[in-house]
Amino acid sequence: MTNTQASVAATGTGARSRPRAVLPALCATQITSWGIVYYAFPVLLPRLTADTGWSTNAATAAFSLALLVSAVVGIPVGRILDRRGPRAVMTAGSVLGVLAILLIAAAPNLLVFTLGWLLAGVTMAATFYPPAFAAITRWWGPDRVRALTIVTLAGGLASTVFAPLTAALAEHLTWRQTYAVLAVILAAVTIPAHALALRAPWPTAPPAAPTNDRTPIARSRPFLLLAAAFTLSGFVMYAVVMGLIPLFTERGVDATTAAWALGLGGVGQTLGRTLYAVLSARTSVAARTVTLIALGAATTGSLAFVPGPMPALVCLAVLAGVVRGNLTLLQATAVTDRWGTTHYGRLSALLGAPARIAAALAPWVVAVLAGPLGGYPHLFAALAAIAAVAALLAVGARVKSFDSTIPTSSAEA
Numbered sequence: 001m002t003n004t005q006a007s008v009a010a011t012g013t014g015a016r017s018r019p020r021a022v023l024p025a026l027c028a029t030q031i032t033s034w035g036i037v038y039y040a041f042p043v044l045l046p047r048l049t050a051d052t053g054w055s056t057n058a059a060t061a062a063f064s065l066a067l068l069v070s071a072v073v074g075i076p077v078g079r080i081l082d083r084r085g086p087r088a089v090m091t092a093g094s095v096l097g098v099l100a101i102l103l104i105a106a107a108p109n110l111l112v113f114t115l116g117w118l119l120a121g122v123t124m125a126a127t128f129y130p131p132a133f134a135a136i137t138r139w140w141g142p143d144r145v146r147a148l149t150i151v152t153l154a155g156g157l158a159s160t161v162f163a164p165l166t167a168a169l170a171e172h173l174t175w176r177q178t179y180a181v182l183a184v185i186l187a188a189v190t191i192p193a194h195a196l197a198l199r200a201p202w203p204t205a206p207p208a209a210p211t212n213d214r215t216p217i218a219r220s221r222p223f224l225l226l227a228a229a230f231t232l233s234g235f236v237m238y239a240v241v242m243g244l245i246p247l248f249t250e251r252g253v254d255a256t257t258a259a260w261a262l263g264l265g266g267v268g269q270t271l272g273r274t275l276y277a278v279l280s281a282r283t284s285v286a287a288r289t290v291t292l293i294a295l296g297a298a299t300t301g302s303l304a305f306v307p308g309p310m311p312a313l314v315c316l317a318v319l320a321g322v323v324r325g326n327l328t329l330l331q332a333t334a335v336t337d338r339w340g341t342t343h344y345g346r347l348s349a350l351l352g353a354p355a356r357i358a359a360a361l362a363p364w365v366v367a368v369l370a371g372p373l374g375g376y377p378h379l380f381a382a383l384a385a386i387a388a389v390a391a392l393l394a395v396g397a398r399v400k401s402f403d404s405t406i407p408t409s410s411a412e413a
Contacts (some may be wrong), residue, residue, distance in 0.1 A: 006151030022139065023147060025315030026132045027154030029094070032189040033127045034155055035162025036182045037097055037120055039269040042164040042242055042363075043259055047175045054110050060242075060367045062114040066132075067238075067360030070128070071353045078134065078349030085202030086135040087194065094190035098183050105179035121342050126346025127190065128350060129155065133332045134345045138203055145280060148274055148332050156269030156325050159241075163263040167256055217339050218350050225397035226289075227351050230331060232390035233293045234355030236383045237324055238362040240300055241265075243383075244317060247367075247376035251308060261317045268321025269328070285337040286398045289356025292330050293394050295323045304380035331355070 041063050043391040044132040049056050080089055100123055103116035125131075132151055140147040162182075217223055244265065281290055299320040306312055335347045370379045 006162060007330060009391055011073055011313040014226065015018050018268060021197040022200070023137065024159065025193040026135070029090070029113030029127065029193050030129065030151060030155035031158045031161060033094075033123075034158035035095065035165075036101065036186045037123060037127075039159045039162050040166040040179070040182055042245055042262070043163050044170060044175045044178060046255065047170055049194065051112075054113070057074050057367050058110055059113070060363045062110070062117040062153060064360045064362070064364040066117040066121035066361075068357055069118055070124035070317050071191040071360060071361075073101060074130055074356060075346075075353055077131065078345035078347075080345075081131055082345035083137075085198070086131050087198035090131055090135075090194040090198060093123050093131075094186070094194050094347055097123035097127060097329050099189065101179055101183040101186060105176045105183065111256070127194075130345075130348060131329065135168045135198065138198070141203075144214060144220055144336065145277055145329075145333065148329060149277055151330070152273045152325065152328050153270050156266050156273055156326075158320070159266035160263040160270075161265070161266075163259045164364045167259045174213060177278040182304040187245065188349050215216065216296070217343075217347060222338070222397045223351065225393050227354050229289070229293060230233045230351065231354040231358045231393040232393070234331075234352075235295055235358035235362050235365075235386040236296060236300055236390070237327060239250050239383050240320060240324075240380070241365050242363040243307075243366045243370070243376055243379060244356070246302075246370065247303065247380060248313060250376050251313070253313070255311060259308070263313050265317045265321035265324070266313060268318035269325030271318075272322035272325030275322075276326050277307045279326065280329075280333070285334075285397060288395075288396045289330060289334075289397065290391055292323060293387060294391040296320075296327060297384050297391060300380055301384035304377050307377075 031401070045056065045059060049059055052059075077089060084085070096119055100116050100119035103119065103308070104113060106117055124156035129152070133148060134153060137144050138148045166178060166182070171180055173181065242260050249255060250259055253261070256270040283291070299316065303313070303318050303320065306316060331349075331352065334342055335351060339347060366379065369382075370376050373379050373382060
């Protein structure tokens with residue numbers, strides 16, 4: 001038996017259990033879901049507040065609540081994914097997402113607007129990367145890095161496609177009409193894709209990796225330190241995304257060009273993800289964790305201290321996207337690289353929940369602290385310091401890699 005066959009047998013997965021349409025479907029739905037439910041908001045926020053009179057802080061708080069709901073709901077969703085697979089979860093999440101965006105578009109007041117975002121938070125938990133990663137990890141087994149890379153390469157284009165598209169629609173339509181058009185696109189792409197492409201039988205979970213440590217994984221020191229590092233790093237990553245457009249406009253860049261810069265950061269994410277398989281093959285899990293988080297601190301600090309010119313700022317935005325793209329795959333493989341795939345959905349949800357809570361607070365913190373800190377450059381400097389602390393925490397999160405105890409496929413070599 002070859003190493004690949006042994007790994008497939010150990011994980012209980014094989015090529016026959018993988019629906020052929022799953023990768024193109026998840027690529028399309030990740031681009032669309034992230035692009036509409038997440039990236040459209042920072043583009044439409046100035047027009048939204050100007051039209052409604054709601055404060056930026058209040059509107060951003062509603063969006064932050066959605067991310068908070070996503071973090072909390074993601075834990076039971078992870079358990080369901082481990083047992084039943086992704087089809088029902090992701091299809092229902094897509095339907096709810098369309099309803100949420102339409103409710104946001106039609107909201108007559110801030111209360112209804114906030115309710116719409118609370119529903120959107122459930123959508124995020126059911127349709128964003130975590131359920132897609134759980135599907136790929138179980139179906140692809142030892143070949144998961146290749147499949148995860150393909151999906152995240154596509155997902156990285158969400159801002160590239162939808163930030164400029166949203167800005168273009170908003171030039172001709174109101175923000176409400178723009179969201180309504182985006183809801184139609186969301187329905188047309190994600191509902192049928194999830195319902196039809198994720199129909200393959202859900203493979204049986206592989207046995208847990210043997211260990212002499214009786215401490216539950218979720219309460220172990222490496223798990224807790226890794227969760228803390230990902231929490232701080234995730235907070236910075238999402239704060240940078242939300243703060244990039246106002247950082248650029250504060251430096252004299254017009255709103256449309258700033259939106260394009262955000263989109264080009266998505267191109268950087270895609271580029272970064274093409275490099276992750278090579279990085280994974282040539283570094284230990286501990287080394288690449290510390291290195292990537294530290295690079296996140298460096299790129300955030302560069303955005304803080306480099307005032308221009310515009311091409312230099314765009315290059316930095318792209319570099320920040322490159323690091324962000326690698327961090328996404330780092331988090332997607334964090335559980336399997338250390339503890340195997342048996343309880344991937346639950347452990348990934350627990351590991352990612354604090355980071356998603358921090359991400360939920362990031363847009364609100366960006367809006368609230370930029371002024372008291374003296375502007376967005378100072379805010380980005382503070383974010384860089386937080387990312388540096390995350391890198392230090394990652395140093396203490398070392399654990400013997402699960403993959404070092406089992407044969408690996410050529411895709412991971």
